[in-house]
Amino acid sequence: MQSNVLALILYLIIVVFTVGFMIFLSVFLGPKKESDEKGEPFECGIREIDEHPPTFSVKFYLVGLLFLLFDIEIAFMYPWGVDFKSLGLFGFVEMFLFTLVLLGGLLYAYKKGVFKWE
Secondary structure, eight states: OHHHHHHHHHHHHHHHHHHHHHHHHHHHHSOOOOOHHHHSOOSTTOOOOSSSOOOOOHHHHHHHHHHHHHHHHHHHHHHHHHTHHHHHHHHHHHHHHHHHHHHHHHHHHHHHTTTOOO
16 A cells, blocks of 8 residues: 555656656747747638637537537447346336437427527
């Protein structure tokens, strides 16, 4: 137990020293010449002409969130499918209820018109 604590403390000392050394090197060796071009944000190498960025519809974000939700659903279904035989009927019913809840959310989003691009 004590050797694990000593190893952790040694690791933390090495990490702090390494990070501090890299910060010191970047400050010491880094460029010091400031200019207006360096202060501007970099966006694909093109200077911004408009003062306001274009606005996107909230539906883009909603569809992205729905994609993430159903992607996570698949991440939960994979281990269930691997261990399906040992879970038996209980595991099947639980996954069926989980899928019903998520399909209910999908139907709700469909009725709210999230997928209509008007």
